[in-house]
Amino acid sequence: MPQELDQIDIAILNSLIEDGRKSFRQIGREIKISTPTVQARYRRLVNLGFIKSVSPVLDMSKLDKKYQKEIKSISQTKSKLPMVKDDDKLSVKVSCDFCEQPIHGSPKVIKFGEYERFFCCTSCRSLYKEKYGGRIHSLSNEINEF
Ligand SMILES: [Zn+2]
16 A cells, blocks of 8 residues: 655755755754654665665765766766775865865864854864854864864
């Protein structure tokens, strides 16, 4: 017998399709239901086999050019990263969270709560803090810069 999905199930799924990294608590707040309800509904959707899997969506264009050609497609929408040898590392391009320019060298960072923001220079970091200060403080009391 087919199982029915109600408005809550659909809202949870759409919220996860937007961003699969959201916590059950974030989803609950967003659609105004309790965290345990989100969790129970999520589990049911997994058990029904409707949520097949959760996998990260990578921005392969941020990968260093020399590895671009080695990316292995496993389906039309999914690719695997190339494995590196020994001490070799993959490098991923990062852009400034304030001016959006590519960051060369080591980024200036702000950490608050579970968030981390990257900047090209200390002035972008200060300007970001000025602009989003209220929001940063509402998310965490502990703000670290380095
Ligand atoms: Zn910048």
